[in-house]
Amino acid sequence: MTEIRHDWTKEEIADIYNMPIMELIYKAATVHREFHDPNEVQVCTLLSVKTGGCSEDCKYCPQSARYNTEVDVEKLMPTDIVLNKALEAKENGSTRFCMGSAWRNVRDNRDFDRVLDMVKGVTSMGMEVCCTLGMLSEDQAQKLKEAGLYAYNHNLDTSREYYDEIITTRSYDDRLETIENVQKANISVCSGGIIGLGESTIDRIGMLHTLSTLEIHPESVPVNALVPVKGTPMESNERVEIWDMVRMISTARILMPKAMVRLSAGRTEMPTSEQALCFMAGANSIFAGDKLLTTPNPSFASDKDMFQILNLKPRKAYKEAKHYDLSIS
Template sequence: MSVSRIRYDWDSSEIGAIYNTPLLELIYQAASVHRQYHDSTKIQVCKLISIKTGACPEDCSYCAQSSRYKTAVKPEALLEKETVLNIAQKAKESGISRVCMGAAWREVRDNSQFDQVLEMVKEVTALGLEVCCTLGMLTESQAKRLEDAGLYAYNHNLDTSAEYYNTIITTRTYGDRLHTIDNVRSTNVTVCSGGILGLGETVGDRVSMLHTLATLQPHPESVPINILSQVPGTPLENQPDVPIWDVVRAIATARILMPASDVRLSAGRARLSQVEQALCFMAGANSIFSSDDGHMLTVTTPCPGYNADQEMLNLLGLEMRPPKTRDKLAPQAVIN
């Protein structure tokens, strides 16, 4: 089989045709591409730490941390550095190779709190872990400061299509999100950007979002596929569950479009059975988020625990992938 080349010139109609391929054939095609670029026996297991929780001024309709909605989340101050380091060390001992630190901010500000986050990045990186941050919008100079601190990746999800975006969020634009990604790309920090399934979007919206991601050059090194966790008190609390087949289709399509990227089965995984997760891995997902407290980010976002995930990986014959470093990251060469 010839190696599937990396493309950045995808047409929306091509992506729609891939997404709508008969399911078993789609899984087979995605699994074949996956094996050309990745070790199919390895899964990266990640830990997400909420370093600053709640009181976010944004109006993201799905989010428990928005100050505009009455949810079970109680605002908390920025965690102490030692607390974060202890969580990261415990995660490393459980086989975690990537720690993502999330703060419920609209944007990064040049203040003492950002200075504290930079220190966290330095010291968690020194533990030998990949460090990702998701802190909201940031400028090019702030991205450079994160790079200098040793940051491996910056997460800034598109969430959905440009066309549907204003239905879900009004306090920032789609262009704002793409601009932040551009600012990260001005550094050697890798990009983590994906979306959420189950916001009420159409298949066309999913195709449009994947088109935006797949025509970025280079592709995001990390593409999280999130499943909506319906949070009481948010506008989307009564959304129906996303069928597993839709999740598998999105993962498989992302894998074919962005073959060298890590495709992460992220939020919402807690409601999937081991068999359903195995289908996602077959379709090209090669990363999950795991937890020691049953929550991914806040008490409203459940996440499988370390022991349950280790049991599942053992059952499926999968191993935890070690961390990478920025200097050893292979560029996305176009393969003809």
């Protein structure tokens, strides 16, 4: 039986990450089968409910007001439109619906009240509801919990050491504080990062070390490959190699066996064969739908074809809720 550990050292993680690739995939696949159905993948949908105009300076992000990208600034979507999008996602097989807003942090105002109404509406559909709204106080996290929020996404993006090269408008500790506030409210945490930002292997190991040594592992760990966007400082970054994605996914799976490891941004560039390698290595969740916030993503139809080819089945909502002591009303 694989032990769930929270005391990993960076040296141990480096040894895992740098294993011969075939051995690494085999080890990760073995751990994956111990905790999960290897033919089951959770289908999630991510919708940008408030797009653009963000005051942050994240160098990869087309929604930053500091960069001249083709993303238009839009107000918060009407609640009925969001709920219709959620219903459409459910009909296409999604069991988790995530709403993203380009805010630096949540403010206690009418927009936040509307987001709470959206959470209540999507929860009533029987879907797991996730939000990514920026920094969050304890009180705001509690309000989201009371509205029915299942998960909150707040990525670390990269290692503590490399973080200031990517973002200067909030600190690494700010991110960890939001994660702590979310966990105090008994909301499951979705937190991962992005590779392809110019970081080193040591930085990738550092990010995985921070996540895997949290007192409670994230319930979901998204692994994103950078999608370079024209107008951002990282528009010329090279595409991430599939083997880098496989190493990140495999290592995350071994370190955090119960977590949903999410194959996130960058799938548009991956043929089915490459995505299959990621599923074999322990990924068991994807975002479906034409867009991931503002960047391209495979369509529901192409994902359905992939599921058929690989004999994958969608995971039901709330399947592992008991692992995380989450009350489902």
